[in-house]
Amino acid sequence: MKKSRGSVAVGAAGILITAIVLASALAPIAAPYDPDKQDLSASLARPSAAHVLGTDKLGRDLASRLAYGGRTTLLSALLVVALSTAVGTALGLAAGYKGGTFDSLLSRAFDVLLAFPALLLALVVAAALGRGIENAIASLSVVYVPMITRLMRSACLVERKLPYVEAGKALGYSSARIMFRHILPNVAPLLLVQVAIDFGYSILDLAALSFLGLGVQPPVSDWGAMLAESRDTLLIAPRLALAPGLAIMIVVVSFNLLGDALRERLETRKRA
């Protein structure tokens, strides 16, 4: 009973994510309007047949903006996760496998980075780099690297002592080959859980940076920037805030559910 209900939620999460990703990916074909096309005569129009979700104060179609905003949000989050996972995995595996001076220097340096509350560090780095979505992505990637590195390092420390690694060494394989071809596939499930959960968090953090005006710059928009824009017209048209807000929530909830389900499966497999 318990299992079936849990998998219903995960199934729903999967369907929602697929739908939102599809809508965003296909935005150029699927969106009924150009997201930046202003039509002041239709300013703040209510939802109707012409505009499914209505328009914002500049008369731009909300549904189209939501789809295009999703493109920016999802693509940026994907980049943050891809960049931080690639760098963090390489550093973590190297630190865990090689140990020594490299490991202790890296650990000390990351201790300092982890002394910063995560979003605070991202804020300061984004401020130094200047406004813009590229810089928001770069700063969040920097913030996520130490966490992935730690995870991979500790996983690698366990794997290093296992017979298959010894066997690889005895066969004279290079360190790089053992690290990436042998250890990495064995710790990949652990990494996958982290990636799913980080994807949700990076969407929240990106939205925060955009909300504070440090992320995307007009005319490009994402869900965080749409939320920030909606504040002027909150009383007249709350749907302008609710639509991007709910979109963020749905994606983040879904990724959290997926991450939890993956972790559960991983733990059951380990116990078996």
Place this chain on the structure above:
Amino acid sequence: MPRYAVRRLFQLIPVLFLSSVAIFAIVRLSPSDPAILLAGGRQSSPETLAAIRAKYRLNDPLPRQYIAWAGNALRGDLGESFRLKQSVSSMIAQRLPVTLQLILMSMVLSLAVAVPLGVIAAANKGRPADRAITALALAALSSPVFLTGIVGMLVFSYYLGWLPAFGSGTGLVENLRYLLLPSIALALNMLALSLRVTRNGMIEALGSNYVQTAIAKGLPRRTVLVKHALRNALIPLSTVTGLQVGFLLTGTVLVEYTFGIGGIGSLLVNGIQSSDYPVIQGTTLFVVAAFLLVNLAVDLLYAAIDPRIRYS
């Protein structure tokens, strides 16, 4: 214990030193020229810019500038705001109380809701009540704090008219009214983790031998839950609550900005938006130092809560 505390305090020094170097380096990596910002961002003559650079010692090598900044910071002087020409330390001191109130209120609210809900969820593990509470926690965790804030503003300020939407009030009671909505938004965001930790701790405690013994002795269910199980479940919660201070410190940045509250968070955001380096450097250093100290305090409190832990 006192010796342990002192040793831990000394261990903070290198971390704090490296953090200050990192903050200084990151802010100075910025491509924009502080002299142009100081001149007001307008087209200024080279002479004006040169005069400004000389006055603020911007021509000094960066290490020397760092030493001057860090040396003054040790004496409590964090420099002067580029934009407002005020002492950053006094700006922080002025804005600290409202941020502390906000953090404290959110913490109390979050724990007041998370602990009972966590106990209820654990006591009904797998049943509808548990599922509903877990789903609620997931939704709260996944909602950006500014969205929760905006929705709360909409419902409680505009539609119901119960609470003020913006700014801060004068006097304690009035101020608490202004801070209630922001605190709820922040509390909802940190609720999920506390709830999960309480629930897991309770489930573990309820399965343990001493709780089974207490149940077998025929003690009332409430006594077993609260007196026996909860006391042990609270230990991991104290660690998590300490770690969440960092989360709260960044959460206030967003909440203060959303609700127009003049605390440390909005000081930092304003500083960032106007490239006011001394403000960014000073506030960040202050927040990081506070974060490190709180985490140390939590570690030390741990021994006070759990008699099994003794530091030496």
